Amino acid sequence: MTELEKGPKGRRRGRGARERILSASxxxxxxxxxxxxxxxxxxxxxxxxxxxxxxxxxGKDELVAEYLRRFDPSVLSGVFDRTDLTPRERLLAAFDIPPTTPLCPYIAATVELNDPQHPASQYARDYKKAVAARLADTAREAGAADPEQLGEQLALLIDGAAARSRVLNADAFPTAAAIAAVLIDNAIPPTARTGQRLSRPVHTS
Known part of the structure; x- marks a missing residue:
């Protein structure tokens, strides 16, 4: 085996190389x-x-795109696939973000790359659309009169809270969750809310 087939410290190339590269990235x-x-x-x-x-x-472009794909490949499945919550509670659970969470990697990568044609930028757009779509699907399940509009509103609120938290170094998600609750209840007719239990608190500092 030649030196080109070894890592910088002489480690032989193996099936774990891809994972090590992604972990390092x-x-x-x-x-x-x-x-x-x-x-x-x-x-x-x-x-x-x-x-x-x-x-x-x-190349590096492909690596950056794969780096983003690994963050949340199932698009917030830990929120939207929960069967122990009502649809309204799942919408609010999307705002239950730990205050120590770094800036959204999709936003950070898109801003840094500043190239809408970059594979990572395209993937970030697809991911953000997927989040809005999952919010809209859940809003529809909750009985929202215009689920697509509510999904877009909540997606915008999540991204805004993430950016504001990073800039101010202060947790903006509790305020965002309170605004979201108003948007959700205004979008869901009272008849559709009948029988849905009250949501538990969605965030604690």
Whole structure:
């Protein structure tokens, strides 16, 4: 085996190389940004050669897109697939974000890349549309008169709260959840709310 087939510290290339590369990208991209992280640094952190890295990813653009895909491939399944909550409660549970959660990686990547044609930017758009669609589906289940509109409103509120939390270094999600409750109850006719139990608190600091 040639030196090109080994990592920087002599580790032999194996099936775990792809996971090591993705793990390194997840750490470095979040800590220092996408643009400031080069392939040489990624390969060193993952202990793979550049040749091995390019066998798994055609280039950094593909790696960045895959980095985003791994964050939430099922689109908030931990919220929307819960069967112990009513539809209204699931809508509010989307705002139950821990205050220590970093800025949304999809927003951060799109802002940093500043290229709407970049594969990661396209994936971020698809993900954000998927979140709004899942909110709309749940709003429809809850009986909202215009579920698509409510889904878009709640998606915008989530992204706004995430950005404001990062800029102010203060948790904006409790306020966002209170606004969401008003939007939800205004969108759902009283007859559709009949029989739905009151929602438990969605966020605690």
């Amino acid at each position: 997840q750490q470095l991209f979040r800590e220092q940004g996408i643009n400031r992280t080069g392939m040489d640094q990624l390969c060193a952190a993952a202990q793979v050669s550049k040749r091995t890295a390019y066998q798994h990813f055609t």
